[in-house]
Amino acid sequence: MVIYVSRKETFSASHRLFNKNLSDEENQKIFGKCSNPNGHGHNYVLEVIIQGEPDPSTGYVIDLKLLKTIIRENVINKVDHKNLNLDVDFLKDIIPTTENIAAGIWKQLKDKIPSGRLYSVKLYETEKNFVEYKGE
Amino acid sequence: MVIYVSRKETFSASHRLFNKNLSDEENQKIFGKCSNPNGHGHNYVLEVIIQGEPDPSTGYVIDLKLLKTIIRENVINKVDHKNLNLDVDFLKDIIPTTENIAAGIWKQLKDKIPSGRLYSVKLYETEKNFVEYKGE
Amino acid sequence: MVIYVSRKETFSASHRLFNKNLSDEENQKIFGKCSNPNGHGHNYVLEVIIQGEPDPSTGYVIDLKLLKTIIRENVINKVDHKNLNLDVDFLKDIIPTTENIAAGIWKQLKDKIPSGRLYSVKLYETEKNFVEYKGE
Amino acid sequence: MVIYVSRKETFSASHRLFNKNLSDEENQKIFGKCSNPNGHGHNYVLEVIIQGEPDPSTGYVIDLKLLKTIIRENVINKVDHKNLNLDVDFLKDIIPTTENIAAGIWKQLKDKIPSGRLYSVKLYETEKNFVEYKGE
Amino acid sequence: MVIYVSRKETFSASHRLFNKNLSDEENQKIFGKCSNPNGHGHNYVLEVIIQGEPDPSTGYVIDLKLLKTIIRENVINKVDHKNLNLDVDFLKDIIPTTENIAAGIWKQLKDKIPSGRLYSVKLYETEKNFVEYKGE
Amino acid sequence: MVIYVSRKETFSASHRLFNKNLSDEENQKIFGKCSNPNGHGHNYVLEVIIQGEPDPSTGYVIDLKLLKTIIRENVINKVDHKNLNLDVDFLKDIIPTTENIAAGIWKQLKDKIPSGRLYSVKLYETEKNFVEYKGE
Numbered sequence: 082m083v084i085y086v087s088r089k090e091t092f093s094a095s096h097r098l099f100n101k102n103l104s105d106e107e108n109q110k111i112f113g114k115c116s117n118p119n120g121h122g123h124n125y126v127l128e129v130i131i132q133g134e135p136d137p138s139t140g141y142v143i144d145l146k147l148l149k150t151i152i153r154e155n156v157i158n159k160v161d162h163k164n165l166n167l168d169v170d171f172l173k174d175i176i177p178t179t180e181n182i183a184a185g186i187w188k189q190l191k192d193k194i195p196s197g198r199l200y201s202v203k204l205y206e207t208e209k210n211f212v213e214y215k216g217e
Numbered sequence: 218m219v220i221y222v223s224r225k226e227t228f229s230a231s232h233r234l235f236n237k238n239l240s241d242e243e244n245q246k247i248f249g250k251c252s253n254p255n256g257h258g259h260n261y262v263l264e265v266i267i268q269g270e271p272d273p274s275t276g277y278v279i280d281l282k283l284l285k286t287i288i289r290e291n292v293i294n295k296v297d298h299k300n301l302n303l304d305v306d307f308l309k310d311i312i313p314t315t316e317n318i319a320a321g322i323w324k325q326l327k328d329k330i331p332s333g334r335l336y337s338v339k340l341y342e343t344e345k346n347f348v349e350y351k352g353e
Numbered sequence: 354m355v356i357y358v359s360r361k362e363t364f365s366a367s368h369r370l371f372n373k374n375l376s377d378e379e380n381q382k383i384f385g386k387c388s389n390p391n392g393h394g395h396n397y398v399l400e401v402i403i404q405g406e407p408d409p410s411t412g413y414v415i416d417l418k419l420l421k422t423i424i425r426e427n428v429i430n431k432v433d434h435k436n437l438n439l440d441v442d443f444l445k446d447i448i449p450t451t452e453n454i455a456a457g458i459w460k461q462l463k464d465k466i467p468s469g470r471l472y473s474v475k476l477y478e479t480e481k482n483f484v485e486y487k488g489e
Numbered sequence: 490m491v492i493y494v495s496r497k498e499t500f501s502a503s504h505r506l507f508n509k510n511l512s513d514e515e516n517q518k519i520f521g522k523c524s525n526p527n528g529h530g531h532n533y534v535l536e537v538i539i540q541g542e543p544d545p546s547t548g549y550v551i552d553l554k555l556l557k558t559i560i561r562e563n564v565i566n567k568v569d570h571k572n573l574n575l576d577v578d579f580l581k582d583i584i585p586t587t588e589n590i591a592a593g594i595w596k597q598l599k600d601k602i603p604s605g606r607l608y609s610v611k612l613y614e615t616e617k618n619f620v621e622y623k624g625e
Numbered sequence: 626m627v628i629y630v631s632r633k634e635t636f637s638a639s640h641r642l643f644n645k646n647l648s649d650e651e652n653q654k655i656f657g658k659c660s661n662p663n664g665h666g667h668n669y670v671l672e673v674i675i676q677g678e679p680d681p682s683t684g685y686v687i688d689l690k691l692l693k694t695i696i697r698e699n700v701i702n703k704v705d706h707k708n709l710n711l712d713v714d715f716l717k718d719i720i721p722t723t724e725n726i727a728a729g730i731w732k733q734l735k736d737k738i739p740s741g742r743l744y745s746v747k748l749y750e751t752e753k754n755f756v757e758y759k760g761e
Numbered sequence: 762m763v764i765y766v767s768r769k770e771t772f773s774a775s776h777r778l779f780n781k782n783l784s785d786e787e788n789q790k791i792f793g794k795c796s797n798p799n800g801h802g803h804n805y806v807l808e809v810i811i812q813g814e815p816d817p818s819t820g821y822v823i824d825l826k827l828l829k830t831i832i833r834e835n836v837i838n839k840v841d842h843k844n845l846n847l848d849v850d851f852l853k854d855i856i857p858t859t860e861n862i863a864a865g866i867w868k869q870l871k872d873k874i875p876s877g878r879l880y881s882v883k884l885y886e887t888e889k890n891f892v893e894y895k896g897e
Contacts, residue, residue, distance in 0.1 A: 084316045085349040093887065095775030095802035095844075100410055111411055113418065119844035122775035122802005124887050138236055139247055140314035145346050146249065164775075164799030178412035180356045207773065207804050210417050213357040220452045221485040229751065231639035231666035231708075255708035258639035258666005260751050274372055275383055276450035281482050282385065300639075300663030343637065343668050365615065367503030367530035367572075391572035394503035394530005396615050436503075436527030479501065479532050492724045493757040508818055519819055521826065546644055547655055548722035553754050554657065586820035588764045618825050621765040628860045629893040682780060683791055684858035689890050690793065 085200060086142045087130045090152050092161035095122035096177040120164065125182075126205040127156065129190060133197025142197045155189045179206045183214040191216065221336060222267045222278045226288050228297035231258035232313040256300065261318075262341040263292065265326060269333025278333045291325045315342045319350040327352065357472060358403045358414045362424050364433035367394035368449040392436065397454075398477040399428065401462060405469025414469045427461045451478045455486040463488065493608060494539045494550045498560050500569035503530035504585040528572065533590075534613040535564065537598060541605025550605045563597045587614045591622040599624065629744060630675045630686045634696050636705035639666035640721040664708065669726075670749040671700065673734060677741025686741045699733045723750045727758040735760065765880060766811045766822045770832050772841035775802035776857040800844065805862075806885040807836065809870065813877025822877045835869045859886045863894040871896065 097120040098112040108116045115121070129152055133142040159169055165177040171189055175181045183204040191199045205211040233256040234248040244252045251257070265288055269278040295305055301313040307325055311317045319340040327335045341347040369392040370384040380388045387393070401424055405414040431441055437449040443461055447453045455476040463471045477483040505528040506520040516524045523529070537560055541550040567577055573585040579597055583589045591612040599607045613619040641664040642656040652660045659665070673696055677686040703713055709721040715733055719725045727748040735743045749755040777800040778792040788796045795801070809832055813822040839849055845857040851869055855861045863884040871879045885891035 082320060083351070083353045084319065085351075086316065087347045087349075089345040091887070093801050093803050095800045098412070103410070111416075114842035117842050117844070117848070119847045120775045120800060120802070121773050121842040121844065122800070122804075123773050124804045135314070135316045135320075138239070140234070140236075140312035140317045142316055142348075144247075162794035162797050162801040164797070164801065167799045168797070176412035178407070180358065180407040180414055181412045183356065184354060184407075207771070209361040211359050212414075213359075215355070215357075217355045218456060219487070219489045220455065221487075222452065223483045223485075225481040227751070229665050229667050231664045250706035253706050253708070253712070255711045256639045256664060256666070257637050257706040257708065258664070259637050260666075260668045271450065271452040271456075274375070276370070276448035276453045278452055278484075280383075298658035298661050298665040300661070300665065303663045304661070343635070363615070365529050365531050367528045386570035389570050389572070389576070391575045392503045392528060392530070393501050393570040393572065394528070395501050396532045434522035434525050434529040436525070436529065439527045440525070479499070490728060491759070491761045492727065493759075494724065495755050495757070497753040506820070508820075511818070519824075543722070543724040543728075546647070548642070548644075548720035548725045550724055550756075552655075584820035586815065588766065588815040588822055589820045591764065592762060592815075617769040619767045620822075621767075623763070623765075625763045626864060627895070627897045628863065629895075630860065631891050631893075633889040679858065679860040679864075682783070684778070684780075684856035684861045686860055686892075688791075 082134055083132060084135055084142050085130050085132050086145070086148070086197065087128055088145055088148045088152060090127045090129075090149070090157055091124060092127065092157050093122065093124050094160050094163050094165050095120045096165040097121070098176055098178060100176055120166070123206050125160075126211075127152070127186065128201075128203035128205075129199070130201040130203070131194055131197040132200035136196065143194065147195070151190070151193050155193055156186050179204050179210065179212045180214075183212050187214050187216055218270055219268060220271055220278050222269070222281070222284075222333065224265050224281055224284045224288060226263050226265075226285070226293050227260060228263065228293050229258065229260050230296050230299050230301050231256045232301040233257070234312055234314060236312055256302070259342050261296075263288070263322065264337075264339035264341075265335070266337040266339070267330055267333040268336035272332065279330065283331070287326070287329050291329055292322050315340050315346065315348045316350075319348050323350050323352055354406055355404060356407055356414050358405070358417070358420075358469065360401050360417055360420045360424060362399050362401075362421070362429055363396060364399065364429050365394065365396050366432050366435050366437050367392045368437035369393070370448055370450060372448055392438070395478050397432075398483075399424070399458065400473075400475035400477075401471070402473040402475070403466055403469040404472035408468065415466065419467070423462070423465050427465055428458050451476050451482065451484045452486075455484050459486050459488055490542055491540060492543055492550050494541070494553070494556075494605065496537050496553055496556045496560060498535050498537075498557070498565050499532060500535065500565050501530065501532050502568050502571050502573050503528045504573040505529070506584055506586060508584055528574070531614050533568075534619075535560070535594065536609075536611035536613075537607070538609040538611070539602055539605040540608035544604065551602065555603070559598070559601050563601055564594050587612050587618065587620045588622075591620050595622050595624055626678055627676060628679055628686050630677070630689070630692075630741065632673050632689055632692045632696060634671050634673075634693070634701055635668060636671065636701050637666065637668050638704050638707050638709050639664045640709040641665070642720055642722060644720055664710070667750050669704075670755075671696070671730065672745075672747040672749075673743070674745040674747070675738055675741040676744035680740065687738065691739070695734070695737050699737055700730050723748050723754065723756045724758075727756050731758050731760055762814055763812060764815055764822050766813070766825070766828070766877065768809050768825055768828045768832060770807050770809075770829070770837050771804060772807065772837050773802065773804050774840050774843050774845050775800045776845040777801070778856060778858060780856055800846070803886050805840075806891075807832070807866065808881075808883035808885075809879070810881040810883070811874055811877040812880035816876065823874065827875070831870070831873050835873055836866050859884050859890065859892045860894075863892050867894050867896055
C-alpha cells in the first residue's frame with residue numbers, strides 16, 4: 082500500500098531576480114518589476130510530499146512531527162526572514178526563481194527522509210504562482 | 218478523453234492515536250500529544266477523485282450530485298460527529314492515522330462509483346497535514 | 354530537470370446545463386437545478402500547469418507574466434462576465450459542464466505555450482467541485 | 490454577556506447589472522462588462538451574524554443548525570442556482586448589486602431570528618469584492 | 626492613533642455538547658449529533674485582537690511574537706490535542722459551545738496583555754460557524 | 762441605508778524592521794529575525810472598506826472598478842515589488858511595521874474616495890498577523 086503524505090510549512094523572504102551575466106537593460110527586459118534593485122518579497126508556502134507504506138505498528142508512513150522538524154532544520158531556518166540572494170548557502174549563485182528555489186529545497190531534503198522517500202516539493206510564491214519538482 | 222472529477226466534503230471527528238499492543242510509555246513516545254487518553258479532534262476535509270470519460274449526452278464523467286450522495290451515505294454519515302476509535306465500523310481495529318483513515322475510505326467507496334472509476338482519496342487532517350491514496 | 358509551473362486565474366460566468374436533443378423533462382431529471390431556464394453562475398478558478406526545463410539564463414520554465422497574458426487573451430477575456438452557453442465561440446454546441454469547459458480551454462491553450470508544454474488544465478466550478486484534464 | 494454568532498452559507502447565481510430607466514449606452518458606461526446582456530454569475534458567500542446572550546441551559550445564543558435552516562429556507566433556496574434579475578421575488582425591481590442583494594437578504598431575515606437579534610449581513614460577490622449591512 | 630492588531634492561532638480538540646442537568650433525551654433533542662457520547666472534534670481557529678496605539682520607538686502596538694507566546698502559554702497549550710470537557714481547567718463545568726469557549730479564552734487573556742488592551746476574541750469551530758466576544 | 766463596501770488587493774514587498782536611533786543590539790533585541798540586515802518580505806493583503814449609501818440609480822456605494830483603480834494608483838503601484846524601507850515615498854522615515862504601513866495607506870487614500878467615505882484599512886502581513894486602522 083503506497084500512501085503520499087504531505088506537510089505544509091511557510092516562510093517569508095525577500096529576493097531579486099537578475100542574472101549577473103546580463104546587462105541591467107537585459108535584466109529589466111526579462112524580469113521587469115521582479116528585478117527591482119532593492120528587492121521585494123513573498124510569503125512562500127512549501128509543501129513536501131513523502132511516498133511510502135504505512136508502518137503497521139504506527140499507521141504512519143512518516144511521523145509528521147519528525148517531518149516538520151526535518152523541514153524546519155534543513156530549509157525553513159535557512160530561508161525564513163532572509164534575503165534569498167544573499168543569506169542562503171544552498172541558493173548561492175542561482176537566480177532565485179520559484180523553479181530554482183524548489184530544486185534547491187529538493188536537494189536539501191532528499192537524503193534526510195528516514196522512512197518513505199521524497200516524492201515532490203511544491204512551492205507557492207503567491208496563491209497564483211507555484212511550481213512542483215519531483216526530482217526527475 | 219480522460220477527465221479527473223473531484224468532490225470535496227468535510228467531517229468533524231475525534232480520535233486518539235495509540236497501539237493497544239504497545240505500553241503506555243511506548244504509545245506516548247511514538248504518538249506524543251496525539252495519544253491524549255481523552256482524545257482530541259479535527260475538521261477533516263475529504264477529496265474524492267473519479268477518473269473517466271464524459272458521457273456525450275450529459276457532459277458528465279459522473280453527476281456530482283450523485284457522487285456527493287455516495288460519499289455522504291458511505292463515508293460522511295458514518296464518521297461525522299463521531300469518535301473514529303469507537304464509533305466507526307469500517308475503522309475497527311486500526312490506528313486512526315490519516316493514512317489508515319484514507320485507506321479505509323477508499324475501501325468504502327471503490328465499488329460504489331457508477332460511472333468512471335475511483336482514482337484517488339485525499340484526506341486533510343489539518344491544512345498542513347494531509348495524505349493521498351490511489352489504491353496501489 | 355523537469356519542473357511543473359502553475360498559474361491561477363479566475364473568471365465569473367453564467368451558464369445553464371441542458372441538452373437540446375432531450376426533452377425538458379429529461380433535462381430536468383438529469384441536470385436538476387443546474388438546468389434553471391434563466392441560468393445561474395459561478396466564480397470559476399482556472400489553474401494552468403506547464404511542464405518543462407528551466408532556461409539556465411532566466412531560471413524560468415516559462416515567464417509567468419507571459420503565461421498570464423496568454424491565458425487572459427485566449428481564455429479569460431472570452432469567458433469572464435459572459436454567458437457560457439451564448440457568448441463564447443470555443444464553447445459553441447457543447448453542454449457547458451466543468452468537464453467540457455476544461456477540455457475547451459485545453460484546446461484554446463495547447464498550441465500557444467512558447468516554452469515548456471501544456472501539462473494540465475484544472476477548473477474549479479466551486480471550492481467543492483472541480484476537474485482536471487491532461488490532454489489524454 | 491453579548492456574543493456575536495456567525496453562520497456562513499454559499500449560493501451560485503447569475504445576474505446582470507442594468508438600470509431599465511437608462512439607455513444602453515449609459516448602462517454600458519456605468520456597469521461595463523457587468524452589464525453583459527446575457528448575464529454572468531458568481532459563487533456568493535453569505536455570512537449572517539446574530540448578536541445575543543448565550544442561554545445558560547444550552548450555551549447557545551442561537552442553535553446554528555436552526556440558523557442554517559432559517560437562512561436556507563428564507564434566502565438560499567430562493568437564490569441558489571437562480572437568475573437574480575428574473576427568478577427572485579425579494580429582489581424584484583432592484584438592480585442586483587451586492588449592496589442591494591445584501592439589503593434584500595437583511596429584510597428576508599430580520600424578523601425570523603428566534604433568539605438574539607440579526608446584527609449584520611455580509612455578502613461576498615468574489616473573494617475581492619464584498620459588502621456588509623447592519624440594518625442602519 | 627488607535628490600531629487593532631490581530632494574531633491567529635489554531636488548536637485541535639474534541640468535545641461533547643451536553644448539559645448534565647438534563648436527561649439524555651433532552652440533550653439529544655437540543656444538541657443532536659453534537660451530543661454523541663464518545664465525542665467528536667474540530668480544528669479551531671482562534672483570533673485575538675488587541676487595540677492600542679503604536680509605540681513610536683518600535684512601531685508596534687504589541688510585539689506579535691510576544692502576543693503569540695501569551696496566547697500559546699495561556700490558551701493553546703491548555704486546549705490543543707485535548708478533550709474540552711475533561712482536560713481543561715478554565716472550561717470546567719461549562720458546556721463547551723463555541724460561545725462559552727470564546728468567553729473562557731477572554732478571561733484567560735484579558736489581564737495578560739502588556740501593551741494595548743484585549744479588544745476581541747474570535748473563535749471558528751469550522752469555516753462556517755464562528756463567534757466573537759468583546760468582553761461586554 | 763449605510764453599507765460597508767470592501768475591496769481586497771495584494772502586493773509583494775520586502776522590508777526590514779529597525780529603528781535607526783537605536784543600536785544594533787537594541788534593534789536585534791526588539792525586532793529579532795524581522796531585523797535581518799538584508800531584509801525579508803511578504804505577500805501583503807490589503808482590504809479597503811468604504812462606508813456610504815447606495816446611489817439609487819446605480820445601486821453602488823462606490824463603483825468597485827473605480828475603487829480598484831484608486832487603490833492601485835495611490836498604493837499598489839507604489840509598494841508592489843518594492844522595498845518598503847527604501848523605495849516608497851509615503852513610508853519615508855517610518856519603521857515599516859504593519860501598523861505604520863496601514864496608517865500610511867490610510868493617509869494615501871482618505872481624500873481620494875469620490876463617493877462614500879473611507880471607513881477602514883486592513884492589512885495582512887501574513888494569514889496569521891494583521892491590523893486594522895479606522896482613522897481614529
